[in-house]
Amino acid sequence: MLLAAAGLPTAVLAQQATPLFASEAPIQITIRGPINSIARSSERSTAAQPATMLLAGTDESYAIQLSPRGISRRRKEVCQFPPLRVDLTAPPAATSLFAGQRRLKLVTHCRSSQGFQQHTMLEYLSYRLFNLVTPMSFRARLATVNYLEPDGRIVTTRTGFFIEDIDDVAGRNGSSRARVGDRIASAQLDPKQAARVALFQYMIGNLDWSMRAGPQGAGCCHNSRLLTRAGSAFMPVPYDFDHSGLVDAPYATPPEIFRINSVRTRVYQGYCRHNDAALAAAVEFRSLRPAIEGEVARLPGLDDRTRRKAQAYLAGFFAEVATDQTLQSRVLKKCMG
Known part of the structure; x- marks a missing residue:
């Protein structure tokens, strides 16, 4: 009864994974924007700020809106650097690694110590392990992220990972x-x-x-x-x-x-x-x-x-x-x- 009320389609054809999540190879990107301001204000504001994302080894550059996300990891006593949401302001080209992406979750390093990089890697591992169990799972793509201020000053370089959108998970699984x-x-x-x-x-x-x-x-x-x-x-x-x-x-x-x-x-x-x-x-x-x-x-x-x-x-x-x-x-x- 509840299924019918949800207004579900009678059939959904399975789709291929989007390019970003079709490979496990780590990528390297640069995000240039008001990084320090976003990190400082993340506990009290999730307002998006204009930024730019560049994919290393290519000429791909994307205008994005960058905002903090999450609940516990936006609190300063938990993380100095919040998880991020990356909204692409225009559809990427069909040949782009980010083709088909519109809104992405980026899991970040939380704190600057090497120990926290280990925690990031273990959370990424958790996604990978569930991928082994079932395709009905979120894929993740590891990324080395260079964070720059608008004037080009380096904030930090840390490992993080993107998480597949739930609609793309559904599409891959014919659901x-x-x-x-x-x-x-x-x-x-x-x-x-x-x-x-x-x-x-x-x-x-x-x-x-x-x-x-x-x-x-x-x-x-x-x-x-x-x-x-x-x-x-x-x-x-x-x-x-x-x-x-x-x-x-x-x-x-x-x-x-x-x-x-x-x-x-x-x-x-x-x-x-x-x-x-x-x-x-x-x-x-x-x-x-x-x-x-x-x-x-x-x-x-x-x-x-x-x-x-x-x-x-x-x-x-x-x-x-x-x-x-x-x-x-x-x-x-x-x-x-």
Whole structure:
């Protein structure tokens, strides 16, 4: 009933990925604009400012509107440098790397220390790992960003990454964005996708999300988007993994409702009605273990200590889901009703 009310199309054909997200190769860009002003005022204002973005190694230059975004990472006690929204003021040429892009999220370095660059890389890794689990996921593109003031003064050069737009995720998967209110019932979720999401979030130790509810007035869902196909249930697509145990950012604290002391402590948030689907999803995760571990081993920019820590954390997950018996006893028995 809710699907019909959403006014969904009867069929959506799958599309190819846009050029920016068709490759994993890191890119280098320069953003020239009032960078320091945007960073200083980000906590009190999300106003957009005119800027320019240039792609290294090409003659591609784009007029953009640059603005701070996000909630917690705009607060000064969390980040000195906010996440950014990049709005292209004119459609890029069809031959451009940014063809098809209009509005992009750019995850930034938060703070200037090398340690925070490690956290950025681990959040990027989280997106890459979920890409291995399912194409129903946000793609990300790593970028070295040179930030310049309008007069050309260098502010900083740091690694960040762009996140694919949800409509492009939908297009790749022959689906469309679901239009719902602040909350849906767990029975309205696609069991396979919901189970994959729940196990993935458990794997990376993330508790800062929901696949069926969002803040009042903000729509569903918290750090997730819902997609659907004609006549299908809702398929959650998660994002924002900086509060996960895998990333282990210094500012990350577990929600009080869980009564745990560290984001490194895993808590399963899957629904009991999806336990059969979770058993099937665990088979997928086990088969993906070599690919997941390979992704961690190959990721550029991680120092040895961070890489070993990430590998050990993921190994703990695979020990818990090693068999159906361990999955049932250590994970699924704690499912939500």
